Amino acid sequence: MKQVMLQDTEQFCLIATNRDQQTYQISVYVPKQIAPDEGFPVLYLLDGNAVFGTAVEAVRIQSQRTEKTNVQPAIVVGIGYEIADAFSSRRFYDYTMDPPEIDICSRWKKHPPPQHGGADHFLAFIEEDLKPFLFRRYNINQQRQTIFGHSLGGLFVLHTLFTKNHAFQNYIAGSPSIHWNKTRLSKEKKAFLKNDQQRSLSLLIAVGELEANHSTNMSENARQLAEELSKVPLLEVQFEELEEENHISVLPVLLNKAIKLGLKAK
Numbered sequence: 569m570k571q572v573m574l575q576d577t578e579q580f581c582l583i584a585t586n587r588d589q590q591t592y593q594i595s596v597y598v599p600k601q602i603a604p605d606e607g608f609p610v611l612y613l614l615d616g617n618a619v620f621g622t623a624v625e626a627v628r629i630q631s632q633r634t635e636k637t638n639v640q641p642a643i644v645v646g647i648g649y650e651i652a653d654a655f656s657s658r659r660f661y662d663y664t665m666d667p668p669e670i671d672i673c674s675r676w677k678k679h680p681p682p683q684h685g686g687a688d689h690f691l692a693f694i695e696e697d698l699k700p701f702l703f704r705r706y707n708i709n710q711q712r713q714t715i716f717g718h719s720l721g722g723l724f725v726l727h728t729l730f731t732k733n734h735a736f737q738n739y740i741a742g743s744p745s746i747h748w749n750k751t752r753l754s755k756e757k758k759a760f761l762k763n764d765q766q767r768s769l770s771l772l773i774a775v776g777e778l779e780a781n782h783s784t785n786m787s788e789n790a791r792q793l794a795e796e797l798s799k800v801p802l803l804e805v806q807f808e809e810l811e812e813e814n815h816i817s818v819l820p821v822l823l824n825k826a827i828k829l830g831l832k833a834k
Contacts (some may be wrong), residue, residue: 574624576600581650582701588686593648597624599631599641601614609642609712609831610702612694612723612736616646618654623716623823630827635775640833644704648697657682663720665727666752670784673743674676687727693695714738714830718819720740720745721766722773723753725794728755729771738770740826743815747784748794755794765802772806772829774822777812785810786815 579595597618599608611627613619623644630639649656649743660682661789667684702708713736722744729739730753746753773794787809794807806829812822 574621576628576746579625582697584689585697586623586689586692588689588693590662590673590693591650591688592693593650594621595646595648596702596706597627598642599628599643600762601631601641603641603656604709606711607707607709608817609640610706610708611642611830612713612715613646614715614717614724615655615659616648617651617656618648619718619819619823620644620646620648622820623827624832626820626824627831628684631831634833636675638833639686639827639831642831643702643708645686645698645702646828647694658704659720660684663687663717663724663761667747669746669750670747687724690724691728691732692737711828712737714740714826716740716742716823716826716830717744719815720748720824725791726753727756729743729769730760733760733765735768737768738772738826738830740772740774740822741790742773742822742826743775743779743786743818744773744790744793745784745786746789747786750789758795761800763798766801766803770804770806770829771797772808772825774808774810774818774825776818777809777811777814778814779818780809796798 577597581591582594584590594693630637636639649816662683664773715736716728725739725741777788777792799804
């Protein structure tokens, strides 16, 4: 028997050139359709090992009938790790800014807690290593870039919006772990609010309905942040609570929301 493969995709490793020199596994889907003159929009996925396949097939199917779905063909980039599992403990370092404001030691009884606080290194990898490589190799519209992150990845998306908002045009923060670095994120948010927005951006913050009773106040933290940011000029903010979904089951639904927001036909 042959192994099932994802059509129109390729995978390679890229090493960060900053002091971290971490190796990332990059998965890329390129549509068969002819690229528009301005290039394809692009969707970047954190936790690429876990969500790349789901996102690719959703984009492939919906973009075949743009006249009905309003989703256009797009490049999908999964940023992952050289592992066989869906998630790597490395995400605790790459997606966080500071030591956690919660007790994580109890979650790692058999092993030492993972490293944390490498978000700026990871963002530098995306901006200085990954994007230049992709722009040279693929026909990408640099004015149509969307980033998707869930949980700690959602925290990283918010960190990126607040500290380097020119990096992307659309930001999707799913079930963001605001509690992890709440104080730091609050400071970044205040600095962001003081600066006048020079261009239009979109932000989707979403949680699963069943996360309402999460011990970290995940839903309420997300809702409050969305309400505050909705007052920012030139920032289009959406908040959604997705019915009957929990912290994990929310992922496929959230990916579809990201596709509709970031890849909608103009």
